[in-house]
Amino acid sequence: MSFFVGRNETNKATARPRQDTESRSFTHELWDWTKSILVALLVVILVHQFGFNLSTVRGNSMLPTLQEGEWLFVNKAITYLKAPQRGEVVILKESKEFALVKHLYLVKRVVAISGDEVQGRAGFLYVNGDKVEEPYTDTPIEDGDFGPIHIGQGCVFVMGDNRHAAASADSRRFGAVPASLIQGRAEFVLWPFSMAAKL
Numbered sequence: 001m002s003f004f005v006g007r008n009e010t011n012k013a014t015a016r017p018r019q020d021t022e023s024r025s026f027t028h029e030l031w032d033w034t035k036s037i038l039v040a041l042l043v044v045i046l047v048h049q050f051g052f053n054l055s056t057v058r059g060n061s062m063l064p065t066l067q068e069g070e071w072l073f074v075n076k077a078i079t080y081l082k083a084p085q086r087g088e089v090v091i092l093k094e095s096k097e098f099a100l101v102k103h104l105y106l107v108k109r110v111v112a113i114s115g116d117e118v119q120g121r122a123g124f125l126y127v128n129g130d131k132v133e134e135p136y137t138d139t140p141i142e143d144g145d146f147g148p149i150h151i152g153q154g155c156v157f158v159m160g161d162n163r164h165a166a167a168s169a170d171s172r173r174f175g176a177v178p179a180s181l182i183q184g185r186a187e188f189v190l191w192p193f194s195m196a197a198k199l
Contacts, residue, residue: 061160
């Protein structure tokens with residue numbers, strides 16, 4: 001009788017450490033998975049905030065360059081590395097001073113930067129007195145003349161590529177904007193594949 005009792009106790013004693021080990025193993029694995037998921041989420045957030053993201057075109061202000069519904073690859077890191085340049089297509093955050101549409105962001109082309117003088121005359125764009133060749137447009141400026149406007153420090157003058165009358169709400173309407181509102185540079189059209197191209 002004592003033999004069986006002793007064996008029973010031995011079995012219980014052996015089972016307990018095995019259960020504890022399995023419990024610790026499950027907890028350890030769960031913690032590993034949690035850490036991996038948290039690290040992955042952190043990387044995604046950092047890349048989205050400081051690296052790149054995707055943006056969808058809304059409206060027709062950038063025709064013929066961009067069509068409504070196209071997906072853009074936006075380089076956000078570039079805004080930390082260098083100042084905006086003339087000719088770049090940028091994603092711009094609306095500010096309360098020039099909020100004109102229901103979209104939180106605008107896509108426009110930088111046509112003049114700090115220190116420039118910009119003017120629209122007889123349907124054409126002039127920067128610092130020189131006529132700008134704009135192969136990305138399909139019509140002269142139809143909204144009439146503007147300027148000359150001097151672009152202050154830390155600001156940019158942006159326009160939509162659609163130069164038909166009343167087709168783009170841009171710096172001609174709300175003035176030069178702080179470069180700090182630029183969220184990134186649109187590098188490529190990614191979707192639809194038939195329209196994929198570098199900007």
